[in-house]
Amino acid sequence: MRFGDFDLLPLSDGTFRLDGGAMFGVVPKPLWEKRAPADERNRIRLGLRPLLVRRRDGGRTLLIDAGIGDKMDAKSVEIFAIDRSRNLDHGLAEAGVGRDQIDIVLASHLHFDHAGGFTRRDAAGRLVPAFPNARYVVRTAEWDDATHPHERNRASYLAENFVPLAEAGVLDLVPGDEAIAPGVRVVRTGGHSMHHQMIVIESDGRTAVFPADLMPTTAHVDEPWIMGYDLYPMETLAFKRTFVREAIDREYLIFFEHDPDIAAGYIREVKGKKIVEPVAV
Numbered sequence: 001m002r003f004g005d006f007d008l009l010p011l012s013d014g015t016f017r018l019d020g021g022a023m024f025g026v027v028p029k030p031l032w033e034k035r036a037p038a039d040e041r042n043r044i045r046l047g048l049r050p051l052l053v054r055r056r057d058g059g060r061t062l063l064i065d066a067g068i069g070d071k072m073d074a075k076s077v078e079i080f081a082i083d084r085s086r087n088l089d090h091g092l093a094e095a096g097v098g099r100d101q102i103d104i105v106l107a108s109h110l111h112f113d114h115a116g117g118f119t120r121r122d123a124a125g126r127l128v129p130a131f132p133n134a135r136y137v138v139r140t141a142e143w144d145d146a147t148h149p150h151e152r153n154r155a156s157y158l159a160e161n162f163v164p165l166a167e168a169g170v171l172d173l174v175p176g177d178e179a180i181a182p183g184v185r186v187v188r189t190g191g192h193s194m195h196h197q198m199i200v201i202e203s204d205g206r207t208a209v210f211p212a213d214l215m216p217t218t219a220h221v222d223e224p225w226i227m228g229y230d231l232y233p234m235e236t237l238a239f240k241r242t243f244v245r246e247a248i249d250r251e252y253l254i255f256f257e258h259d260p261d262i263a264a265g266y267i268r269e270v271k272g273k274k275i276v277e278p279v280a281v
């Protein structure tokens with residue numbers, strides 16, 4: 001998709017399933033299952049959509065998040081119903097972009113369904129960066145949390161996804177809200193994890209946003225639809241309230257990382273209800 005000086009392309013690393021109750025927090029099932037039908041194990045289907053960001057003038061190529069990757073064991077594949085029959089490699093190949101052509105891999109945060117694809121095993125079984133020429137950009141405090149997990153977030157932070165990056169010397173820690181490349185900056189949202197960040201892309205007076213787990217699917221645009229996974233749900237609420245208003249008023253193009261069907265769209269307010277108008281990508 002052409003976006004000013006950029007080409008923005010949502011990729012897919014397949015689909016997986018998470019507990020519907022956990023995905024919608026305090027929202028009762030009779031309400032959420034109309035938007036996201038549950039399977040016999042109460043799980044709902046979710047997408048995994050890293051965003052490829054290319055400058056049309058030939059500047060650096062970025063990948064925002066990298067999907068769940070191929071390192072999950074058989075038990076996890078079963079629990080999360082991970083289906084990578086169509087994965088990141090297919091999308092990159094169709095876009096004509098080799099893994100060696102990614103210059104920057106930018107993390108919204110380090111949970112396994114976002115950072116799983118950051119590393120892979122080589123032929124000898126060693127964990128190596130999955131994008132051989134990339135610098136990996138991670139928010140400093142998110143790195144500190146991921147490398148010092150506690151009982152509530154330990155299952156989400158798998159060291160194999162990010163510690164090898166530091167060992168390989170390809171990690172760039174960024175302390176605050178700043179520009180990562182021309183027209184691309186990060187903004188802390190907090191909420192989901194203390195230092196979860198969204199990515200803002202600006203060109204020609206227009207704004208595109210990759211809010212990651214602030215609004216994982218189009219069903220999460222409504223303020224109280226907040227994940228049970230969020231460590232600080234009131235922070236999610238406060239940020240989302242302001243952000244969604246701004247996104248409607250200024251017509252931000254929003255990318256939905258975990259929506260199974262809609263990769264991108266504009267949030268509109270119709271008769272007091274917030275809806276997402278999908279955009280073809």
Ligand SMILES: [Zn+2]
Binds near residue numbers: 109111192213
């Ligand atoms: Zn997450």
